[in-house]
Every structure is written in structure tokens, then in C-alpha cells.
Amino acid sequence: MIAVQTIQAVRQELGPGRRAGRRVGFVPTMGALHEGHVSLIRAARRECECVVVSIFVNPTQFGPSEDLAGYPRTLDEDLRACQAAGTDLVFAPAACEMYRPDAVTTVHVGKLSEPLCGAFRPGHFDGVATVVAKLFHIVMPDRAYFGEKDYQQLVVIRQMVRDLDMPVEIVGCPTVREAGGLAMSSRNRYLNVEQRRQALRLYQALTEAQQAVAAGTRDVATLCDTMRQRILAGGPARIDYVTIVDAVSLEALETVDRAARVCVAVRIGDCRLIDNMPVDVPAAQG
Amino acid sequence: MIAVQTIQAVRQELGPGRRAGRRVGFVPTMGALHEGHVSLIRAARRECECVVVSIFVNPTQFGPSEDLAGYPRTLDEDLRACQAAGTDLVFAPAACEMYRPDAVTTVHVGKLSEPLCGAFRPGHFDGVATVVAKLFHIVMPDRAYFGEKDYQQLVVIRQMVRDLDMPVEIVGCPTVREAGGLAMSSRNRYLNVEQRRQALRLYQALTEAQQAVAAGTRDVATLCDTMRQRILAGGPARIDYVTIVDAVSLEALETVDRAARVCVAVRIGDCRLIDNMPVDVPAAQG
Numbered sequence: 318m319i320a321v322q323t324i325q326a327v328r329q330e331l332g333p334g335r336r337a338g339r340r341v342g343f344v345p346t347m348g349a350l351h352e353g354h355v356s357l358i359r360a361a362r363r364e365c366e367c368v369v370v371s372i373f374v375n376p377t378q379f380g381p382s383e384d385l386a387g388y389p390r391t392l393d394e395d396l397r398a399c400q401a402a403g404t405d406l407v408f409a410p411a412a413c414e415m416y417r418p419d420a421v422t423t424v425h426v427g428k429l430s431e432p433l434c435g436a437f438r439p440g441h442f443d444g445v446a447t448v449v450a451k452l453f454h455i456v457m458p459d460r461a462y463f464g465e466k467d468y469q470q471l472v473v474i475r476q477m478v479r480d481l482d483m484p485v486e487i488v489g490c491p492t493v494r495e496a497g498g499l500a501m502s503s504r505n506r507y508l509n510v511e512q513r514r515q516a517l518r519l520y521q522a523l524t525e526a527q528q529a530v531a532a533g534t535r536d537v538a539t540l541c542d543t544m545r546q547r548i549l550a551g552g553p554a555r556i557d558y559v560t561i562v563d564a565v566s567l568e569a570l571e572t573v574d575r576a577a578r579v580c581v582a583v584r585i586g587d588c589r590l591i592d593n594m595p596v597d598v599p600a601a602q603g
Numbered sequence: 604m605i606a607v608q609t610i611q612a613v614r615q616e617l618g619p620g621r622r623a624g625r626r627v628g629f630v631p632t633m634g635a636l637h638e639g640h641v642s643l644i645r646a647a648r649r650e651c652e653c654v655v656v657s658i659f660v661n662p663t664q665f666g667p668s669e670d671l672a673g674y675p676r677t678l679d680e681d682l683r684a685c686q687a688a689g690t691d692l693v694f695a696p697a698a699c700e701m702y703r704p705d706a707v708t709t710v711h712v713g714k715l716s717e718p719l720c721g722a723f724r725p726g727h728f729d730g731v732a733t734v735v736a737k738l739f740h741i742v743m744p745d746r747a748y749f750g751e752k753d754y755q756q757l758v759v760i761r762q763m764v765r766d767l768d769m770p771v772e773i774v775g776c777p778t779v780r781e782a783g784g785l786a787m788s789s790r791n792r793y794l795n796v797e798q799r800r801q802a803l804r805l806y807q808a809l810t811e812a813q814q815a816v817a818a819g820t821r822d823v824a825t826l827c828d829t830m831r832q833r834i835l836a837g838g839p840a841r842i843d844y845v846t847i848v849d850a851v852s853l854e855a856l857e858t859v860d861r862a863a864r865v866c867v868a869v870r871i872g873d874c875r876l877i878d879n880m881p882v883d884v885p886a887a888q889g
Binding site for chain 1: 614708769852
């Protein structure tokens with residue numbers, strides 16, 4: 318495994334393999350790697366001849382009051398995890414390598430950036446789309462791997478790739494969960510024991526909603542009320558949103574009448590947790 | 604020469620040559636080709652093994668009151684001109700091939716899109732940047748050729764490529780002029796004889812400004828007043844702007860004290876004409 322810090326080095330390292338027809342699988346991360354990231358790297362390893370991981374805490378996707386400065390940085394451990402999972406090349410640039418002071422270009426994925434986390438984190442998905450576009454241009458992957466845990470991010474990236482005709486296939490991978498169901502997240506390490514117990518309520522609320530839809534409940538208001546109660550009964554928590562959206566357009570639904578996604582965002586202590594699950598209904602019969 | 608209409612066909616045609624290491628030179632156009640376009644194709648032909656021209660009247664860079672419907676479309680002649688200039692592949696897609704109805708992604712080149720033509724054509728440079736990003740992802744050129752006649756467009760594209768780390772080299776080529784100095788433009792065909800004579804005033808005003816700077820005049824207000832008078836003395840014309848800007852940042856200057864560009868945009872009849880020239884002063888001596 319090779320680790321490099323410059324764009325030029327990435328291009329030099331990947332050029333010969335690309336010309337020889339080796340497919341490049343790419344896993345963009347902000348480091349603080351956990352089993353969720355590792356599952357993405359393993360998927361890339363299975364499907365591609367060359368596996369690239371980027372580790373970059375992207376400042377432009379953090380709001381002014383968010384946790385950029387405190388975001389966990391664990392580069393040595395991350396490099397070991399990358400190596401163990403079969404990575405060929407790690408790209409870990411400094412912020413000044415990625416952003417010149419005079420940079421003014423942004424990629425904006427219209428209305429998909431506005432709902433859900435976009436409403437609570439203005440500019441977040443512009444930051445995500447822009448840095449992922451840059452990373453795609455640097456790495457030029459054949460496939461790129463994203464976790465379903467950040468569901469809106471996955472949908473935004475898919476749309477960007479389709480809209481801008483980027484020559485890369487986006488692969489969404491299932492959320493990896495801790496025992497008990499808490500979705501793996503680099504921010505979980507901020508939770509104390511009590512908060513971690515409370516965070517399990519997200520998983521419980523989502524699975525109960527999934528079961529309720531499977532049992533025939535279709536009214537989104539009813540489903541969301543039950544989820545909110547389940548989450549708040551666990552202790553102090555601030556709910557950013559509990560909602561069910563169209564799985565592709567992210568439009569809020571009133572009735573679960575198509576492929577949909579239950580999405581929640583909750584603040585517990587200083588930690589903002591998000592999670593989601595699919596709720597699919599069989600196609601209507603004519 | 605091959606002409607195709609789909610993104611898939613472009614990728615199929617270019618794949619083998621790219622893998623064999625043939626450099627691709629790309630000239631994006633809106634058709635209605637003239638000697639200016641031909642000079643770009645010839646430059647690509649000299650420098651690259653494979654020359655691709657796109658012909659696409661991009662709807663997203665026209666404002667609602669602009670000349671999208673009336674923009675000249677001369678595909679048969681364009682194909683002959685492409686062939687004569689040494690083109691290998693023409694990509695001439697329909698609008699529905701380039702834009703799905705649900706597309707929501709735009710590329711925005713911040714403050715470089717705002718001054719000059721950006722102030723008179725809101726959204727124009729978002730449309731330009733977005734379609735050029737798409738075309739770059741489709742064609743994946745090593746070099747792309749743009750005329751200096753659309754100077755702000757050239758600066759916007761250069762900045763986009765740098766900011767988004769696109770793996771393409773942008774080559775700016777000198778404006779090609781008719782006898783008398785009128786800059787070649789697809790829109791010149793709208794001019795009648797009288798308007799064409801009047802349009803020569805743009806060239807005269809620009810060259811006089813260049814000469815005045817060379818002779819020592821540095822005050823932008825003085826230079827621009829003289830240019831405005833020269834243009835308006837030619838007959839009825841509406842000046843959108845006459846200005847001198849920093850050649851890289853496009854910021855308006857009060858004094859010509861660095862590499863700068865004199866830029867004019869004038870409406871004559873129904874036709875909006877733009878033109879520009881460099882005005883460089885020797886670096887200050889310490």
C-alpha cells in the first residue's frame with residue numbers, strides 16, 4: 318500500500334494501471350474509519366483491480382457552528398485499517414492541496430440538497446458534491462463506494478454523476494451496525510454509555526416503522542408520530558427530523574405508496590446522529 | 604470522420620484510442636461554424652492524435668428573452684467544415700440526450716460569472732460551465748480549445764477546470780477577424796451592411812485603447828470614455844459595457860497597472876456583439 322498527499326502523486330501512481338485497463342475502485346472518506354468504511358473498501362477490493370481510499374476532512378461541508386475542528390482525526394489507525402482491508406493507494410491531502418485560496422467553483426445538486434439534512438446544514442451538500450467531483454477528477458475511478466447510512470449523500474452523488482455524465486458507477490453499500498443496531502459512525506465515539514443506550518432508540522424506531530409498513534400502515538404522520546415518541550421516551554434528545562421520503566426524489570410523502578426511505582436525524586448531547594431504512598410497498602396491482 | 608448523436612456512441616468511438624494512448628483534442632461549439640471555430644479545430648489537429656468537435660446549441664446558457672430559437676443552425680455545412688479541418692469525431696446530440704427532465708445539477712464558477720456579460724445575462728455562465736463539465740466528462744479530452752473572443756467564457760472554464768481538478772488542459776486561441784477587424788461570430792450573419800460597418804467601431808475602439816495604453820495612458824475612465832464615443836459616433840448602438848478588467852480575476856480596474864483586458868459588449872440592431880483585446884503594461888520596476 319502506498320500513501321500520498323498530492324494530486325500529482327495520485328495521477329502518477331494510477332496512470333500506468335489505468336492505461337493497462339485495471340479498474341479503479343474508490344472509497345472517499347473523512348477518516349476515523351470504522352467497520353462501515355471497511356465494508357466499502359472490501360467491496361471495492363472484490364470488484365476492482367485497484368483500490369483507492371481518500372482520507373480528507375473536507376472543510377467546505379461543515380457549517381461555521383459545526384464540529385470541523387473537533388472531528389476525529391486518526392490517520393495512523395486509518396492507514397492500518399486501509400492496509401488490512403486491501404487498499405492499494407491512500408490519498409490523504411492537506412486542505413491547502415485541495416483548495417486554493419482563489420477557488421470559487423461549486424457543484425450544486427438542486428433540490429436534492431434542500432430537504433432533510435440540507436435544511437439543517439445549509440451548504441453542506443454543495444460542499445459534499447464539490448469535493449466528490451474534485452476527488453472523482455483526481456482519482457478517475459470506474460466505481461465509487463458510498464454507505465447507505467448517509468442516504469441523502471448517496472442520492473445527491475448519484476444525481477450529480479447522472480446529471481454531469483461523470484464516467485463512474487456509484488455503488489451504494491448497506492449500513493453496518495453495532496451489536497444492538499446503532500449505525501456505525503465516526504461520531505459515535507463522542508457518545509457516553511447513557512447516550513449510546515439512548516441512540517439505540519433510532520434503530521428501534523426505524524425497524525418498528527419498517528414493521529408497521531409491512532403490517533399495512535401507510536399513513537406517514539402516524540408512522541412518524543410513533544417513531545418520535547419511541548425516540549423521545551429514551552431520554553433527552555432533540556429531533557431534527559423524522560420523515561418518510563421518496564427513495565429517489567427525497568420528496569416528503571404523506572402515504573407510503575412507493576419505494577420510500579424512513580429517515581431520522583437526532584441530536585443527543587453534542588452528537589448529531591442520522592440513520593435510515595428502506596420501506597418498500599409492493600407495486601400497486603391494477 | 605464519424606458523426607454521432609449519443610453519449611454512449613462517443614464513449615464507444617473514443618475508448619480504444621484512449622486506451623492506446625492517443626491524445627484527444629476537443630473543440631466544443633454551438634455550430635454555425637466560422638473561421639474562428641476552424642482555427643480551433645486546426646490547433647487541435649496539430650497537437651492531438653484524435654480531434655473531437657461537439658455541435659450543440661445549449662439551451663441552458665440562453666436567457667428567456669434571448670435568441671435560442673433563432674440561433675443559426677447549419678449542421679450540414681458544419682459537418683463539411685469539420686471534415687475539411689481534420690475532425691475525427693463530431694458529437695451533435697439532441698437536447699434530450701444532454702438534459703434529462705429531472706436534471707438538477709449545476710456548476711457555478713462564483714464571482715467570475717458575475718461581472719461583464721454575467722451582469723447582462725443572468726445564469727449564462729452557469730449554463731456554460733455546466734454543459735462544458737458534461738462535455739468534458741463525455742469526451743474526456745486531454746486538451747480543449749476555446750477562442751479568446753469569448754474571453755470571460757475562457758476565464759470561467761479555466762477556473763472551473765483548476766478548481767474542480769479536471770484532467771484537461773485548456774488552450775485559449777486568438778480571435779479570428781474578418782477583413783476590417785470585426786471579430787468572427789456566428790451572430791454576425793444577423794448584421795446588415797450598415798450594421799456591419801458600424802460593428803467595425805468595436806475593433807477600432809479596442810485597437811485605439813490598446814495604442815493609448817502603449818503610449819502611456821493608464822486611466823481607465825479616460826480610456827473607456829474615448830472608446831464609448833468612438834462606438835456611438837458610428838450610429839445607433841446600445842452599449843452594455845465598455846471596461847478594462849484584470850486579465851485573470853476579471854475585476855474592474857481604475858488604472859491599467861497589470862495584465863488587463865479591454866472588453867466591450869454592444870447591441871447593434873437585434874445583435875449583441877462582444878469583443879476584447881489584451882492591454883499589458885510592463886511590470887513595474889522596483
